[in-house]
Amino acid sequence: MLTLRDVSAGYGSFQALFEISLEVSAGEAVAVIGPNGAGKTTLLRVISGQLPILSGSITLQGRSLLGLPAHRFIEEGIAHCPENRRLFPRMTVEDNLRMGAFIPTARRHFAERLDWVYALFPRLRERRGQLAGTLSGGEQQMCALGRALMSHPKLLLLDEPSAGLAPVLVMQVFDLVRRIRAEGFTVLIVEQNIQQALELVDRAYLLEVGKVKLSGTAGELKNNQFLRQAYMGL
Amino acid sequence: MGIFDFYLLETIINGVLFGGVLALLALGLNLVFGVIDVIWIAYAEIVMVGMYIIYYLNVVLGWPLVFAALASILGVGVVGLLVHALIISPLLDTPPINQLLATGGLLFFLQSFATLIFGAEFRNLGLSMPILQFFELYISFSRLLAFGTALVGMIALYLFLTRTYIGTAIRAVAQDREIMSLMGVNTRKVYLITSAVGGGMAGLAAILLVLQQDVHPFIGYTFGPITFMICVMGGLGNLLGGFLAAFIMSQIISIGSFYVSTELAYVIAFILFIAVMFIRPEGLFQRRA
Ligand SMILES: Nc1ncnc2c1ncn2[C@@H]1O[C@H](COP(=O)(O)OP(=O)(O)OP(=O)(O)O)[C@@H](O)[C@H]1O
Ligand SMILES: [Mg+2]
Numbered sequence: 001m002l003t004l005r006d007v008s009a010g011y012g013s014f015q016a017l018f019e020i021s022l023e024v025s026a027g028e029a030v031a032v033i034g035p036n037g038a039g040k041t042t043l044l045r046v047i048s049g050q051l052p053i054l055s056g057s058i059t060l061q062g063r064s065l066l067g068l069p070a071h072r073f074i075e076e077g078i079a080h081c082p083e084n085r086r087l088f089p090r091m092t093v094e095d096n097l098r099m100g101a102f103i104p105t106a107r108r109h110f111a112e113r114l115d116w117v118y119a120l121f122p123r124l125r126e127r128r129g130q131l132a133g134t135l136s137g138g139e140q141q142m143c144a145l146g147r148a149l150m151s152h153p154k155l156l157l158l159d160e161p162s163a164g165l166a167p168v169l170v171m172q173v174f175d176l177v178r179r180i181r182a183e184g185f186t187v188l189i190v191e192q193n194i195q196q197a198l199e200l201v202d203r204a205y206l207l208e209v210g211k212v213k214l215s216g217t218a219g220e221l222k223n224n225q226f227l228r229q230a231y232m233g234l
Numbered sequence: 235m236g237i238f239d240f241y242l243l244e245t246i247i248n249g250v251l252f253g254g255v256l257a258l259l260a261l262g263l264n265l266v267f268g269v270i271d272v273i274w275i276a277y278a279e280i281v282m283v284g285m286y287i288i289y290y291l292n293v294v295l296g297w298p299l300v301f302a303a304l305a306s307i308l309g310v311g312v313v314g315l316l317v318h319a320l321i322i323s324p325l326l327d328t329p330p331i332n333q334l335l336a337t338g339g340l341l342f343f344l345q346s347f348a349t350l351i352f353g354a355e356f357r358n359l360g361l362s363m364p365i366l367q368f369f370e371l372y373i374s375f376s377r378l379l380a381f382g383t384a385l386v387g388m389i390a391l392y393l394f395l396t397r398t399y400i401g402t403a404i405r406a407v408a409q410d411r412e413i414m415s416l417m418g419v420n421t422r423k424v425y426l427i428t429s430a431v432g433g434g435m436a437g438l439a440a441i442l443l444v445l446q447q448d449v450h451p452f453i454g455y456t457f458g459p460i461t462f463m464i465c466v467m468g469g470l471g472n473l474l475g476g477f478l479a480a481f482i483m484s485q486i487i488s489i490g491s492f493y494v495s496t497e498l499a500y501v502i503a504f505i506l507f508i509a510v511m512f513i514r515p516e517g518l519f520q521r522r523a
Contacts, residue, residue: 048416070415080416088409091402099406102399103418151418 001026001186002047002155007056009046016042018210019056024155029177029187031197031218033231034207040190041083043207044157047188048080049073060155075103077154081161085144089133093124093143096132100150109152117146120179138169145176149185156180158189162196174200194231198222206231240370242492247373249488250481251381255442257480258384259457260464261391261473262435266314268408268471269428272322272333276341278458280317280433284310284440285449286348289357299359307437314433318426326425341454348451356448363445380442387438388477394431404428408471460500463507469517479518 002024009017016039024030032040045051047058049070058065060076068076079100087096097117101110118125121142127135132143141161148156161177162170174196181187181200191197198204198218206214206227214227221227263277274280284306291302321340325332363376395401403419404427414421443449443457464483468475483503490499510518 050415069420071418071420074416074418082413082416086410086413088406090409091405095402095405098399098402099417099419102403107399 001028001061002188003057003059004047005057007046007058008054009042009051010054011051015054016210017046017053020207020210020212022205022212022215024186024188026154026186027184028203029181029189029201031201031204032188032190032207033192033194033197033204034213035231037209038207039210040207041159042210044080044082044159044188044190047155048078048157050080074151074153075105077151078157079148079151079153079155080157081144081148081159083159084163085140087132087135087140087143087147090131092129093132093135094128096143096147097124097150100147103151106151110150113150113152117149120149120183121146121176137165138172141165141169141173142176145180149180154186156185156187158187160190160192162191162193170196194227195222242489244371244373245488245492246485247371248377249485251373251377252488253481253484254381254384255439256457256460256464256484257477258387258435258442259439259461260468260476260480261388262314262432262439263461264465264468264471264473264476265391265404265435266428266432267465268473269404270318270322270326270425271471272326272330273337273470274317274432275334275337276317276344276454277436278454278461279341279344280310280313281436281440281443281457282348282449282451282454283313283344284437285444285453286352286357287437288440288444289352289359289449292359293357299361303441306440307434310437310440311430311434314436315426315430317433318429322429323422323425345451345454352451354451356450358448359444361445376445380445383438383442387435391431391435400424400427404431460503463504467507467510467518469519472517472519475517475519482518 004020004022006019006021007017008015008019020043032043034040042051046053049065049068049072060078065073065076088099097114098110101107101113106113123139124142124146127139132140135143145161158177162173165173170193177187177189177200189197189201198221201218203217204215204221205212214221214224216224259281263274267273287306287309288302291297291305292299317337317340321336322333325336361376363374363379366373366375366378395405403414403417403424406417407414407421407424411421414424447453460483464479465476467483468477468479486503486506487499490502
């Protein structure tokens with residue numbers, strides 16, 4: 001469904017991604033793992049059109065996304081749940097979800113989508129009128145996931161959904177993502193919790209200083225000697 | 235109650251009515267600042283444009299006042315849109331001082347332009363509005379009308395910002411502009427709409443002012459400073475803060491005028507403003523609603 005071919009990108013004269021090739025098939029869950037500063041967030045920002053690429057190609061279901069303005073990517077079916085959640089803190093949970101359904105196709109189905117997200121995350125229904133900034137960390141993550149789901153994306157990009165949460169909440173967030181998968185969504189997830197991520201996804205890519213160092217199925221990577229030693233301390 | 239108390243009550247009521255007008259005046263400026271992070275220095279002169287629109291259509295062309303008033307809202311809304319498209323937008327990514335200087339330039343341009351077309355004379359609609367009497371209270375009908383109109387305008391803006399997608403997006407931009415494109419929102423479009431709505435609010439404020447006072451090219455100086463003070467005191471960009479600050483200031487001015495004199499009342503208001511700025515530089519209320 002999503003295909004990246006030799007994509008390079010950067011910030012000014014600093015190049016952050018070097019000829020990345022990556023594939024996500026429909027219905028798949030794929031992880032991008034790697035150390036801090038490897039370029040994981042940059043990669044997601046490229047895929048959701050927030051950062052223009054220097055060279056290479058990006059296609060979604062065979063259609064090129066090059067040259068599309070950033071705000072059009074969600075209409076193409078790419079929803080991006082950004083690093084640090086980035087909720088609108090002084091807006092209610094429901095208004096945050098409303099923003100997730102801003103595009104015309106989602107607006108038409110707002111009421112039913114809202115019900116659906118509330119059914120998926122019942123906690124959000126209880127908190128619907130609360131300001132998002134006053135939610136607990138776990139609830140905020142639910143709200144961020146719900147907001148991204150309101151557009152019913154073909155591809156859901158998640159940037160470290162478990163970051164900054166207590167261990168028990170990390171488990172909970174992985175559970176939420178599992179539920180989203182079970183709904184049939186295609187997911188590309190960036191994660192630092194490599195072991196847990198590999199339990200969740202079908203395949204993964206290891207990024208190091210802007211390059212794909214390793215890639216394979218979750219099973220293969222779980223047994224990969226280099227990955228186990230360098231990143232899992234095993 | 236003695237007769238004296240009625241005077242004081244009348245003063246307080248007039249203060250509330252005046253507060254409504256100030257609150258509406260502050261609203262457009264505050265909205266634009268909160269969302270676009272830009273200060274229209276020429277805001278009061280943009281309001282003046284609306285006053286001249288009403289004067290011209292009503293007095294010179296003989297339009298009914300209601301249509302002239304609607305034309306002011308629309309016309310000044312377009313002015314707001316143009317201010318953004320022609321002046322602010324090209325300077326958006328440059329240091330804020332450029333935007334201040336550019337809208338400052340607009341201030342002098344509008345003053346000169348008004349002088350060129352209408353001359354420096356004081357103009358008014360020549361309306362004579364009744365004074366209403368409730369028991370022993372005397373309230374001017376034009377003030378009441380202005381207050382009512384301000385209230386309707388503020389409620390309309392509130393509903394727009396809370397009940398519509400674009401209004402919700404406008405509030406969202408004020409909180410996190412960088413991720414708006416992830417929501418599918420074109421921020422450039424939101425800025426244009428916000429500027430048009432801010433201009434429309436200025437056009438509405440023009441109606442209230444022209445009901446009560448003469449218009450001339452330098453009228454901006456009479457209410458511009460107090461409008462800016464209210465916005466800053468309420469926490470620039472904080473719509474609710476500006477609303478409350480407007481009523482605080484109007485009471486100070488109204489009661490001050492009653493006990494001492496109007497000039498001294500303004501002096502007191504300005505001193506209070508300076509004191510607030512020393513104690514709470516971010517304004518009485520938190521920045522941004
Ligand atoms: N806005 C920016 N301007 C300049 N350089 C940037 C910018 N954002 C990121 N970088 C640089 O690009 C590189 C990749 O950053 P990126 O945020 O993609 O890493 P990451 O893999 O997501 O790291 P983390 O795990 O810490 O989130 C880093 O060296 C970073 O310093
Ligand atoms: Mg990152």
